[in-house]
Amino acid sequence: MDSETKSLESIINNNLTGRDLDEFNRIYYGRTNHHEVQIKDTSLVAAKENDFEIAAYAFPAKKEHTRPPRIVKVGIIQHSIAVPTDRPINEQKNAIFAKVKKIIDVAGQEGVNILCFQELWNMPFAFCTREKQPWCEFAESVEDGATTRFLRELAIKYSMVIVSSILERDEKHADILWNTAVVISDTGNVIGKQRKNHIPRVGDFNESNYYMEGNTGHPVFATRYGKIAVNICFGRHHVLNWMMFGQNGAEIVFNPSATIAAEAGSEYMWNIEARNAAITNCYFTAAINRVGYEEFPNEFTSGDGKPAHKDLGLFYGSSYFCAPDGVRCPGLSRSKDGLLISVMDLNLNRQIRDRRCYYMTQRLDMYVRSLSRVLELEFKPQVVHENDKCKDKE
Numbered sequence: 314m315d316s317e318t319k320s321l322e323s324i325i326n327n328n329l330t331g332r333d334l335d336e337f338n339r340i341y342y343g344r345t346n347h348h349e350v351q352i353k354d355t356s357l358v359a360a361k362e363n364d365f366e367i368a369a370y371a372f373p374a375k376k377e378h379t380r381p382p383r384i385v386k387v388g389i390i391q392h393s394i395a396v397p398t399d400r401p402i403n404e405q406k407n408a409i410f411a412k413v414k415k416i417i418d419v420a421g422q423e424g425v426n427i428l429c430f431q432e433l434w435n436m437p438f439a440f441c442t443r444e445k446q447p448w449c450e451f452a453e454s455v456e457d458g459a460t461t462r463f464l465r466e467l468a469i470k471y472s473m474v475i476v477s478s479i480l481e482r483d484e485k486h487a488d489i490l491w492n493t494a495v496v497i498s499d500t501g502n503v504i505g506k507q508r509k510n511h512i513p514r515v516g517d518f519n520e521s522n523y524y525m526e527g528n529t530g531h532p533v534f535a536t537r538y539g540k541i542a543v544n545i546c547f548g549r550h551h552v553l554n555w556m557m558f559g560q561n562g563a564e565i566v567f568n569p570s571a572t573i574a575a576e577a578g579s580e581y582m583w584n585i586e587a588r589n590a591a592i593t594n595c596y597f598t599a600a601i602n603r604v605g606y607e608e609f610p611n612e613f614t615s616g617d618g619k620p621a622h623k624d625l626g627l628f629y630g631s632s633y634f635c636a637p638d639g640v641r642c643p644g645l646s647r648s649k650d651g652l653l654i655s656v657m658d659l660n661l662n663r664q665i666r667d668r669r670c671y672y673m674t675q676r677l678d679m680y681v682r683s684l685s686r687v688l689e690l691e692f693k694p695q696v697v698h699e700n701d702k703c704k705d706k707e
């Protein structure tokens with residue numbers, strides 16, 4: 314693993330210039346001009362002082378005759394943990410709060426309307442260890458846990474909707490755990506929650522030892538700034554998961570993730586999946602990943618005959634936004650904390666739907682029939698053999 318590579322963007326910018334760079338940008342990002350948005354000097358100073366990256370890009374839409382523009386400023390934050398994982402649970406959590414608050418404050422000063430963090434942002438991603446203690450103690454109530462209480466104040470202060478992925482303790486239902494994204498309104502109230510629909514069973518992602526597949530379906534949260542949804546990490550490999558958020562009217566879908574470069578997480582797929590979802594569903598997407606290595610006190614094995622180890626691998630950051638036409642912005646770095654801001658005109662969603670007709674040509678009725686056949690116990694795959702053709706002729 315080459316943790317020295319700063320980002321895909323650094324490789325490109327260090328090696329391409331002039332027409333080659335323009336052509337790369339046109340073909341890869343979808344536009345030669347990244348539409349960089351100016352960041353306040355005070356924010357740049359805060360980013361430097363607190364050692365995080367900050368960048369902002371716009372996704373404009375065409376002017377319409379009948380609708381005013383619907384401009385929304387959306388922020389995503391990627392970060393590493395703040396203190397070693399052998400420290401007491403509350404110390405670890407509070408240290409993350411203190412570090413991330415400095416980034417949230419900058420997002421607030423930049424006028425961010427909707428902010429989303431990475432998956433389980435307030436804790437190390439400890440499920441690789443398969444140990445229940447002390448990691449289950451990070452779990453909290455959605456409504457009045459320490460994390461929701463901490464964010465409520467900031468949501469009100471900055472009139473910001475905040476999407477916060479936490480380990481949920483469902484006290485009303487026998488204390489069971491869930492992997493849950495909490496959507497906090499700019500009023501400070503919890504609008505609702507999304508529980509992770511697809512739980513990985515790959516590599517060291519041993520999450521299925523801790524919580525089950527979510528039971529909240531595909532809710533879309535109607536916020537003051539737009540309709541948003543949350544596709545939690547592993548759900549990004551599942552096209553129907555993305556699709557259902559579109560069917561329910563999502564305008565922006567966040568993908569808070571915890572993923573590594575190895576096959577289990579697959580860095581080469583990262584730039585494709587949330588982007589492809591934006592294209593096929595004609596909505597904005599935001600993919601957010603953790604940063605850095607997280608070493609745990611005790612060694613664990615991966616069940617592959619290789620030596621025991623203490624960390625999952627490098628969480629490679631690289632968070633990015635993609636627009637409904639498939640145009641994306643440069644990502645954050647692979648190794649540094651960061652705030653990425655996108656100024657998006659939500660009118661672009663309908664403009665692209667009108668132009669490309671992906672919804673109109675979707676043939677859901679055909680797939681509903683085909684899928685119900687697939688689920689039958691006696692299902693026979695629709696495969697045609699050469700000999701079948703000969704039989705037809707006889």
Ligand SMILES: NC(=O)NCCC(=O)O
Nearest residue numbers: 513546547571572577578
């Ligand atoms: N957090 C999580 O679901 N990771 C699974 C590995 C992947 O990213 O596909």
